[in-house]
Amino acid sequence: MATQTKFDTQDKHRFLLNMGPQHPATHGVLRVVLEMDGEYTMGIDPILGYGHRMQEKMGESKVWPGFYPNTGRMDYVGAMPFNHGYVALIERMAGVTVPERAEYIRVITSELNRISSHLLGIGAYVLDLGAFTPILYAFDDREDILDALEDITGSRLTYCYYRAGGVSKDIDDTFIRRTRAFIENFRTRIPMYNDLVTNNIIFIKRTKDVGIITADMARRYGATGPVLRGSGIAYDIRKSEPYSVYSQFDFDIPTGENGDSLDRYNVRIHEMEQSLRIIEQALDKLPDGPVYEKPKKVKLQPGDCSFSVETARGALTYYLVGDGSETPYKLKIRVPSFSNLSLLREMCEGMLIADLVSAMGSLDLVIPEIDR
Amino acid sequence: MSGYFSEIYTGGKSLLIGLGVTFRAFIKPVVTVQYPREKIDVSPNIRGHIELIKCNDIEAKHDCRVCGMCAKNCPCNCIVVEGEKQEGVKGKVLTVFTVDFTKCSLCGLCVETCSRSALRFSNEYELAGFTREEFHFDLIKRLEEK
Numbered sequence: 303m304a305t306q307t308k309f310d311t312q313d314k315h316r317f318l319l320n321m322g323p324q325h326p327a328t329h330g331v332l333r334v335v336l337e338m339d340g341e342y343t344m345g346i347d348p349i350l351g352y353g354h355r356m357q358e359k360m361g362e363s364k365v366w367p368g369f370y371p372n373t374g375r376m377d378y379v380g381a382m383p384f385n386h387g388y389v390a391l392i393e394r395m396a397g398v399t400v401p402e403r404a405e406y407i408r409v410i411t412s413e414l415n416r417i418s419s420h421l422l423g424i425g426a427y428v429l430d431l432g433a434f435t436p437i438l439y440a441f442d443d444r445e446d447i448l449d450a451l452e453d454i455t456g457s458r459l460t461y462c463y464y465r466a467g468g469v470s471k472d473i474d475d476t477f478i479r480r481t482r483a484f485i486e487n488f489r490t491r492i493p494m495y496n497d498l499v500t501n502n503i504i505f506i507k508r509t510k511d512v513g514i515i516t517a518d519m520a521r522r523y524g525a526t527g528p529v530l531r532g533s534g535i536a537y538d539i540r541k542s543e544p545y546s547v548y549s550q551f552d553f554d555i556p557t558g559e560n561g562d563s564l565d566r567y568n569v570r571i572h573e574m575e576q577s578l579r580i581i582e583q584a585l586d587k588l589p590d591g592p593v594y595e596k597p598k599k600v601k602l603q604p605g606d607c608s609f610s611v612e613t614a615r616g617a618l619t620y621y622l623v624g625d626g627s628e629t630p631y632k633l634k635i636r637v638p639s640f641s642n643l644s645l646l647r648e649m650c651e652g653m654l655i656a657d658l659v660s661a662m663g664s665l666d667l668v669i670p671e672i673d674r
Numbered sequence: 675m676s677g678y679f680s681e682i683y684t685g686g687k688s689l690l691i692g693l694g695v696t697f698r699a700f701i702k703p704v705v706t707v708q709y710p711r712e713k714i715d716v717s718p719n720i721r722g723h724i725e726l727i728k729c730n731d732i733e734a735k736h737d738c739r740v741c742g743m744c745a746k747n748c749p750c751n752c753i754v755v756e757g758e759k760q761e762g763v764k765g766k767v768l769t770v771f772t773v774d775f776t777k778c779s780l781c782g783l784c785v786e787t788c789s790r791s792a793l794r795f796s797n798e799y800e801l802a803g804f805t806r807e808e809f810h811f812d813l814i815k816r817l818e819e820k
Binding site for chain 2: 334367368369370371372375389435439442449452453454456457460462465470471473497498499501502503504
């Protein structure tokens with residue numbers, strides 16, 4: 303895969319540098335071709351597709367339930383909302399009703415997954431900046447979430463838990479007890495993260511005013527999630543177009559002011575606090591009843607349908623065209639990291655390479671989701 | 675100039691506070707588990723590869739009636755189920771039940787669609803091998819060995 307960008311080769315001081323595809327700071331197989339002038343990056347060209355697995359085509363080649371396991375394998379860090387988007391799309395298309403308890407369970411598990419995803423994102427970001435310890439603290443907390451989710455979903459990372467019409471397994475008292483214990487524990491841990499990372503002078507110096515994304519730029523590129531909210535635009539699908547039972551919970555949308563890397567980091571920290579609030583309310587209100595009502599044979603009617611959910615990295619949209627059979631005629635997945643990555647060139651031109659790593663890390667990209 | 679010194683003060687203080695967190699963790703008990711010498715109990719609900727459930731009160735030791743729904747619903751086509759008619763037995767008798775675990779994505783659709791509830795997930799997670807064939811599990815043989 304050759305780079306399409308025309309680089310300035312006349313200047314003898316300029317040279318090309320490959321960042322990736324196996325660079326630790328790209329968190330996956332992303333290759334970024336950099337045109338360097340000394341330590342300054344003058345041209346940036348991300349090259350995608352190393353992890354392309356034809357997820358959309360796979361969705362079009364088997365009956366719709368067959369795509370369940372694939373949804374969790376695009377964004378393996380925050381798989382639950384990807385599950386959620388797909389099942390909700392099928393439910394909307396076929397008019398399947400979902401028991402209320404199942405909706406609450408979906409919200410609880412999705413939010414837990416969002417916290418675990420942000421913990422990994424923050425930990426890996428600080429790791430990119432050269433601090434090794436914080437990721438171990440983040441993994442310590444993440445472990446509690448993974449253990450709780452493993453007990454009900456059966457897997458630790460690539461969940462396949464939601465079904466059109468509910469969820470595959472009911473939550474039990476152990477899960478509720480564990481989740482409440484986690485909330486209590488994690489509330490005490492957030493100040494610890496602030497002491498360890500957020501207020502650290504080296505961290506602030508590396509992130510403040512680095513990789514500024516203005517609100518206008520974020521809108522132009524269609525940035526989503528914490529990247530968009532870091533630029534001061536309070537847009538969250540959970541509020542603007544509430545799906546599931548999100549409209550019943552009281553939570554805020556944290557936003558940043560300057561749109562720099564530090565703001566995006568802070569948005570993630572505050573989002574974890576808000577997720578704790580949502581989980582707490584959902585556990586308090588959790589109704590009794592069934593969790594799965596298996597729909598009768600669902601045929602995808604001719605026509606199209608789309609559904610958007612808020613994943614840990616931003617808005618995810620599934621778009622499906624049916625042709626009357628059980629197999630989707632067309633399945634399109636609009637993933638958040640793809641649009642967030644497109645900001646990279648404008649954001650990082652003329653930057654020091656060390657700052658580029660910092661700015662790119664703050665986008666919290668998951669490459670298999672981009673390549674899908 | 676005063677900004678310069680106040681930054682040194684606040685910056686140095688923030689570093690010491692951060693080191694304090696590390697120091698507190700340093701004197702806490704060790705949480706690292708020395709796998710494989712030590713093991714943590716895994717949840718009984720984890721999804722390993724599928725297996726037939728043992729029933730002692732029937733001759734075949736399992737409740738599979740070869741309806742083939744698991745193989746039909748599998749998105750990865752990793753299950754092979756075959757049966758044959760035998761004299762004096764109502765319905766089909768299971769002769770082949772294999773899983774190609776290299777293809778399985780552990781979605782659980784087979785377990786959910788089994789009308790006889792004859793399947794479940796095993797709790798095996800320590801799987802490693804040198805050939806693909808080591809992951810082609812013969813579930814009937816596995817059941818007999820139990």
